Amino acid sequence: MTGYALRRAQIAVFEGFRRTVGKIGLRPAQFSVMIVIHRTPGLKQTEVANALGIQRTNFVAMVNELERLGWVERRALDRRSHALHLTRAGQGKLSEAMAIERKQEALYDKILGPGERLKLLDMLRRLQVGLEA
Amino acid sequence: MTGYALRRAQIAVFEGFRRTVGKIGLRPAQFSVMIVIHRTPGLKQTEVANALGIQRTNFVAMVNELERLGWVERRALDRRSHALHLTRAGQGKLSEAMAIERKQEALYDKILGPGERLKLLDMLRRLQVGLEA
């Protein structure tokens, strides 16, 4: 029941994401990656992947694509590890995306009623952390 | 942000499902299908698929497998449509699964605090319905 409700709501929200933020060429996972790199530039690939619950093995292709798109760059830390940074184009793209996303969040606020969205985020976070512990 | 929180919580809850209900051989989607058939026996394939947001084209293989497992049966309504019913074995399997799932829901209750789980379900439902409208 809880799992089903979560799944359906997540699908609906992701669908909204694709219709809005998606228009400028960003998928949900790419958006999350760029936000982490923006907030903590210089993290290693594996660190970014771990922070997002992505396996480092699947993360390689993602970084390849973001690099190909010119939004992210790998900088050698030593001869086996790469630090991730947003390029100037990546910063711009992320700003665009966040502006669109803010409108979506405002929509969720409207649907749920005043203050309820923050309450929802808190419950989701507690549920996730409580289960992963 | 909301999408990300939803996704992470959903993954955590599904992971819990697989570790518990999954032990008796049911995946989340199969569980949801069997619940719908249990609540409204005799629905056509397409009706069950629609109720769950599954495309009828992808639903064929799911019903095939549930039939092969002996939990669901197709009964001809006319010469082109099938009504879906749980077999006796399917009823038993679903009862087992629901008993395990109830324990999981109790865990979510404990993690979230008294009454909060119902509040969460209500918000998720309103968000989903609000977005699909």
Next chain:
DNA sequence: TATTGTTATACTCTATAACTATA
């Protein structure tokens, strides 16, 4: 003509094993 079920197919996401090179 529209509906129901179906097949084929492709694409994304995710999971595992194994490898290279470096620390």
Next chain:
DNA sequence: TATAGTTATAGAGTATAACAATA
């Protein structure tokens, strides 16, 4: 010996197009 990144690969889940049989 452990770590970081990588490749290859397989399995879910999901999406579209096209079709046959039937209403």
